[in-house]
Amino acid sequence: MRSKRARLDRFLSTALGINRRSVRLMLAQERIMLDGRPAADINQLVDEFSRVTCDGQILQANTPVYVMMHKPPGVVSATRDEKHQTVVDLLGRPDRGQLHIVGRLDLNSSGLLLLTNDGRWSRQLTCPEQKVIKRYRVTVGNPITDDTVTAFAEGMVFAFENITTRPAKLEVIAPTVAEVSLVEGRYHQIKRMFGRFQNPVLTLHRLAIGGLELDEALDPGQSRELTQGELKAIATGNDSSKKSHSGSDR
Secondary structure: OOOOOEEHHHHHHHHHOOOHHHHHHHHHOOOEEEOOEEOOOOOOEEOOOOOEEEOOEEEEOOOOOEEEEEEOOOOEOOOOOOOOOEHHHHOOOOOHHHOEEEOOOOOOOEEEEEEEOOHHHHHHHHOHHHOEOEEEEEEEOOOOOHHHHHHHHHOOEEOOOOEEOOOOEEEEEEOOEEEEEEOOOOOOHHHHHHHOOOOOEEEEEEEEEOOEEOOOOOOOOOEEEOOHHHHHHHHHHEOOOOOOOOOOOO
16 A cells, blocks of 8 residues: 655645745744644654645545455455445545555455555554464364474465465364464455365454454444554454565455
8 A cells, every 4th residue: 555645845836736945934934733733843743634724724634544344254355346345335434535444355354454644654563574463263174283283383385376375373273164364365265274284264254353353342333443442453353473574365
């Protein structure tokens, strides 16, 4: 996702329709306020949530939004789709068109899905260096073997992409039910890993991202904004023991 940060002179030139040389004079006259203070330097950075005013007129005053959704199966993780209902269609918010999805879930998968208008936040959650753990509950068609657990822990070669998956934790809860924790999300990764053992995935449900657990009080299709405590909790579930992992997941 492209950064929405810009230099102050570029922002004002576009917002006010003036040339950049005029910006210096406006700053000297203290006509421009940036986040409640007189702007002093044309090189100051403006991001999507900077509050910018000129002569008391608001040029930008966006508020960051962070939403948790309980995604139901059969709904596509997209902002628009010609064939299927989308997660954005489920949002009963007037600002839903301004939100984007943080780490998609497959059409038939369910569970925790995040949406936001904060590009920096979503990049941090999906950036490989951040090592954010995602945890899933998986139901498969056949009993899970010890060889499967070992293969998940060692990583698997995906020949088509010419990559080896990062180590993933597979904890068997019942003969055909397990929790999977991973820090990357290759295309259909969990389904393909079980597929190596001819074991079809019947259901895939995301329980947590980092230290943030899905609010099970939310019915499938429902959503709400995250609390400040939940925003902080996301970072507590990062895998600090590893140096390099991948980001978004499926």
